[in-house]
Every structure is written in structure tokens, then in C-alpha cells.
Amino acid sequence: MAVGGNDDMERDLDARLRLAPAPAAAAAAASPTAAGGGGGIAFRAPQEQFTVSDFELGKIYGVGSYSKVVRAKKKDTGNVYALKIMDKKFITKENKISYVKMERIVLDQLDHPGVIRLFFTFQDTYSLYMALESCEGGELFNQIVRVGVTQLTMWKIYFLSLLLMQGLCLQKGRLPEDEARFYAAEIIDILEYLHSVGLIHRDVKPENLLLTSDGHIKIADFGSVKPTKDTPIKVLPNSTNERACTFVGTAAYVPPEVLNSAPATFGNDLWALGCTLYQMLSGSSPFKDASEWLIFQRIIARDLKFPEYFSDDARDLIDKLLDVDPSKRPGAGPNGYVSLKKHPFFRGVDWQNIRKAQAPKLAMEANANEDDDSQDSNWLSHMRSTPVNQQVSSVGNNGASSSSEVCSHVSILASIDSFDSRWQDFLEHGESVVLISKLKKINKLTNKKVQLILTDKPQLICVDPAKMVAKGNIMWSDDPSELNVQVANSSHFRICTPKKVSTFEDAKQRAWQWKKAIEDLQRCQKN
Numbered sequence: 001m002a003v004g005g006n007d008d009m010e011r012d013l014d015a016r017l018r019l020a021p022a023p024a025a026a027a028a029a030a031s032p033t034a035a036g037g038g039g040g041i042a043f044r045a046p047q048e049q050f051t052v053s054d055f056e057l058g059k060i061y062g063v064g065s066y067s068k069v070v071r072a073k074k075k076d077t078g079n080v081y082a083l084k085i086m087d088k089k090f091i092t093k094e095n096k097i098s099y100v101k102m103e104r105i106v107l108d109q110l111d112h113p114g115v116i117r118l119f120f121t122f123q124d125t126y127s128l129y130m131a132l133e134s135c136e137g138g139e140l141f142n143q144i145v146r147v148g149v150t151q152l153t154m155w156k157i158y159f160l161s162l163l164l165m166q167g168l169c170l171q172k173g174r175l176p177e178d179e180a181r182f183y184a185a186e187i188i189d190i191l192e193y194l195h196s197v198g199l200i201h202r203d204v205k206p207e208n209l210l211l212t213s214d215g216h217i218k219i220a221d222f223g224s225v226k227p228t229k230d231t232p233i234k235v236l237p238n239s240t241n242e243r244a245c246t247f248v249g250t251a252a253y254v255p256p257e258v259l260n261s262a263p264a265t266f267g268n269d270l271w272a273l274g275c276t277l278y279q280m281l282s283g284s285s286p287f288k289d290a291s292e293w294l295i296f297q298r299i300i301a302r303d304l305k306f307p308e309y310f311s312d313d314a315r316d317l318i319d320k321l322l323d324v325d326p327s328k329r330p331g332a333g334p335n336g337y338v339s340l341k342k343h344p345f346f347r348g349v350d351w352q353n354i355r356k357a358q359a360p361k362l363a364m365e366a367n368a369n370e371d372d373d374s375q376d377s378n379w380l381s382h383m384r385s386t387p388v389n390q391q392v393s394s395v396g397n398n399g400a401s402s403s404s405e406v407c408s409h410v411s412i413l414a415s416i417d418s419f420d421s422r423w424q425d426f427l428e429h430g431e432s433v434v435l436i437s438k439l440k441k442i443n444k445l446t447n448k449k450v451q452l453i454l455t456d457k458p459q460l461i462c463v464d465p466a467k468m469v470a471k472g473n474i475m476w477s478d479d480p481s482e483l484n485v486q487v488a489n490s491s492h493f494r495i496c497t498p499k500k501v502s503t504f505e506d507a508k509q510r511a512w513q514w515k516k517a518i519e520d521l522q523r524c525q526k527n
């Protein structure tokens with residue numbers, strides 16, 4: 001069924017999103033063929049006719065800026081995938097079509113044990129789906145964090161995760177040097193492969209470096225990939241030129257030359273590798289600050305300080321990877337990866353057999369004793385048989401979760417929001433943001449844009465984003481009979497208090513996340 005019955009719009013959207021397979025080649029599709037020239041594409045990973053109801057959906061692995069990734073078991077085969085779900089309207093509105101296409105085409109052709117495999121794709125009226133190889137070990141980011149929190153109580157973990165997601169935590173988990181060395185070596189093995197096929201990843205960071213169940217690294221998220229002119233990988237026409245000077249990636253890992261609009265080079269990924277190694281060893285990225293603008297100032301000034309406990313070899317390697325001249329970073333020069341692998345930090349690494357080596361033990365997830373798929377069952381039960389955009393909620397609080405589920409879930413929800421110092425003025429000292437969205441507040445006669453901020457105090461603050469003035473709070477209560485959220489569909493929800501009902505539209509389809517975050521905080525407050 002077309003959205004709003006607007007068939008023309010549907011057709012136009014479909015045409016823009018479509019990557020039609022070449023009719024003759026689609027069936028065979030064993031090896032990649034030309035994608036340029038506007039013709040069809042023969043995909044290794046086929047476009048299937050599946051629907052989301054062919055899968056049992058489990059926990060959310062993660063939420064990206066234009067997707068959510070969910071554990072999904074195919075009902076007939078029992079095979080488990082990481083299903084990347086992308087809302088068509090959102091992708092179009094946010095201008096992410098080229099990112100989606102690029103990721104689809106590039107992933108389809110890559111073949112390395114350290115690169116997430118794409119198995120197949122499908123779509124329905126509302127969403128695009130990519131069935132990816134599932135990485136059960138989670139993000140490298142969490143591995144770093146968890147090492148530091150395994151000794152803490154759940155309550156402390158909750159507050160720690162709130163602080164972490166704001167980038168404000170001073171003491172975090174960090175990895176022993178041997179473990180960091182292992183992961184860095186696997187990342188280098190992956191980057192060497194990507195660079196050898198003329199691809200610059202451009203978003204290397206611990207959130208995109210995933211761990212398999214046996215603890216090996218795989219890189220994900222190829223939406224920002226930049227092909228070089230001579231890449232043997234087939235890419236969309238013009239993609240070797242477009243976005244040459246655009247800032248893509250993540251603020252904390254972006255190299256100074258990108259901030260100066262220099263064209264992308266392999267050196268971009270090597271800088272991000274240096275930042276990632278620093279983060280593994282210290283628990284923080286090297287240029288951390290309270291806002292993107294301040295982070296950029298630090299990067300441009302190369303305001304780099306090493307903790308005392310870094311070994312000389314680690315310090316030297318990071319210092320070289322974070323050279324302001326991208327061509328001087330080890331791995332980028334004419335000697336390529338030879339010089340990087342020979343660095344004393346990697347003494348003893350068996351580069352030929354790195355993927356066969358014993359990986360560091362996975363740090364236990366905070367709720368590792370829970371059944372894997374139970375964590376988000378309240379939410380996902382609504383998704384199992386209906387497309388994500390068609391979910392209809394029952395009213396109010398629909399099920400009890402344990403406090404550990406609740407508190408770890410809050411951190412998952414909140415991690416999708418980057419810290420933005422503009423909203424600090426509306427917070428009290430020491431107060432942190434749990435969830436923040438620009439929403440449309442729907443009134444009877446007019447709709448108004450508001451910035452809704454949920455904090456750990458907790459409070460629900462409404463701000464007029466144009467005037468940057470507070471428009472009053474929604475009265476908080478830990479009691480669901482006095483404060484509850486009703487979700488109509490993934491973009492519309494109501495916050496109900498005895499005095500007032502406020503209706504919101506979230507273009508980023510986070511209605512369920514708002515409900516969950518508020519309910520989770522209510523439960524956390526009670527415990």
C-alpha cells in the first residue's frame with residue numbers, strides 16, 4: 001500500500017532507491033560486474049522477495065544515523081543475520097540515498113574475513129533491508145568500556161553509561177596493551193585490504209569495528225566509503241569524484257586535513273586508526289571535548305597528550321599515525337603497510353596468521369545472563385509481523401523488565417544521540433542528556449518545532465530551537481499512571497500527564513525509543 005495513497009511519490013522514491021539487477025546476470029551473479037554506465041548490476045548478494053515476517057527479530061545490535069540493526073533469525077533456515085533496516089522516507093529526506101547505494105554495491109564485492117559480509121537484500125513499501133553477517137560480540141567500543149565496568153553494580157553502570165555517552169566520563173575502561181595490539185593488528189590487516197582495492201573507509205571508529213563471537217574484528221558501515229580513481233571495485237558513476245571535499249565520518253576521529261577540505265586519502269583511515277588505538281589504551285579518544293566545535297579546534301591544533309602509562313612504543317606509533325601530514329603516516333607512504341607492520345609496537349605479531357590467532361576474551365556484557373533475544377522483546381514483539389513503520393502500540397507500560405535490562409537499554413537508546421553543547425544551557429550542573437530529538441509538536445491549529453530533551457535528573461525539557469528559549473517542562477513522574485507515552489506509529493507519539501497531553505512527530509522515527517527511554521528511567525528511579 002502506498003504511503004498516503006500517493007502513488008507518484010512512491011514510484012519516484014522507488015526509482016531513486018532502486019539498484020536493479022541486470023536481468024540476465026541476476027541469477028548467476030557469482031562475481032561482481034560493472035556497476036557504472038547506469039546499467040543493471042549483477043549482485044553476489046541477491047535482491048530477494050522476502051518480507052520482515054520471514055524473520056524472528058531479536059535484540060537491537062545498534063542504531064546508526066540512518067538505520068537500525070537488529071538480530072534476525074530466518075524462520076525457515078534458522079540462519080541468523082544482522083538485519084540493517086533503513087526507512088525509505090528518512091533516507092530520501094536526509095539525502096542518504098547515495099550512502100545506502102554505495103554500501104550495498106561495495107559490500108557486495110568485498111571478500112575479506114575482516115569485512116562484514118552482505119548476504120542478501122529485500123525491501124517493502126517502507127523500508128530497505130540488508131541481511132549482514134551477524135557480529136555477536138558487539139562493538140569494540142563496548143569491549144573497551146566493559147573492561148572497566150565489570151566490577152560495578154548495575155546502578156553504577158547506568159550512570160556510567162549516561163556519562164560515557166555524553167563524553168564526560170573521566171575514568172573509563174581501557175584495554176591491556178596486548179589486547180589493543182591484537183585488535184590494532186587486525187584493523188591494519190583490514191585496512192591494508194581495503195586500501196589495496198582502492199577504498200578509503202572514512203569512518204573507522206570503535207563503534208564500526210565489531211567483534212565476532214570468537215572475538216575477531218570485522219569492519220562495518222561502508223556508507224561513507226570513498227573509492228579512489230583506480231579502484232578495481234565497481235562503483236556508481238561519479239562516486240570517485242563526488243563528496244571529495246565533504247566532511248564525512250565522526251568528529252572525534254576526523255583528521256585535520258579533512259577539516260581543511262583536502263581530498264580524501266588512505267591517510268584519513270590511518271589517522272582514525274591512531275585515534276582508535278589511543279582510545280583502546282586510554283578509554284578516551286585523543287581529542288575529546290564537550291562539543292564538535294571544540295573537538296575540531298583540538299584536532300586542528302593537534303592538542304595531543306599521552307597518559308603516563310602509555311608505553312614508549314605505543315606513544316611513538318600513535319604519534320606517527322597522528323602526523324598532520326597524511327602522507328607521512330605509517331601505512332600511507334610508498335613503503336605502504338610494510339613500515340607500519342614493522343613498527344616496534346607490533347613486535348611478535350604473526351601477520352600471516354593474525355585471523356587464526358587466539359583473540360582476547362570478550363568482556364562479559366552487563367546482561368550476558370539474559371537470553372539474547374529477550375532484551376528488547378517488549379519493543380520488538382510489535383515488529384515481528386509488521387513492517388517497522390506500521391507498528392501500533394497498546395497504551396502505556398506494556399511489561400516489566402529487570403533493572404539490568406532497563407538500565408543497559410537506556411544506554412543503547414541514548415548512544416544514538418551525539419553530545420551537543422548548545423543544549424547545555426538548559427541543563428543543571430552535572431545533569432546529562434539521555435535522549436534528545438528535534439520534533440514537531442502537533443497542536444490543533446498549528447505545528448511547532450521543539451527540541452525535546454530527556455535528562456537523567458530526570459526531566460523532560462521543551463526548547464524552542466529557533467529562539468533557543470525554554471518552552472517549559474513536561475511534568476515528570478515515576479508513576480506511569482501520571483506520566484506515560486502512547487505510540488501511534490514509529491514517528492508519532494503522545495506524552496500524557498494528568499494536566500496535559502502533548503502530541504509529537506519525530507521525523508527520525510524514534511517514537512518507540514522515546515517511550516522506552518521514559519519508561520526505563522521511570523523504572524530506574526524506582527529501583
Ligand SMILES: Nc1ncnc2c1ncn2[C@@H]1O[C@H](COP(=O)(O)OP(=O)(O)OP(=O)(O)O)[C@@H](O)[C@H]1O
Nearest residue numbers: 061062063064065066067069082132133134135221
Ligand atoms: N553486522 C552487524 N552485527 C552486529 N551489529 C551490527 C552489525 N552492523 C551494524 N551493527 C550495529 O549497528 C550499529 C549501526 O550500524 P551502522 O554503523 O552500519 O549504521 P549507520 O546508520 O550506517 O550508522 P552511522 O551513523 O555510523 O553511519 C553499529 O554501530 C553496530 O553497533
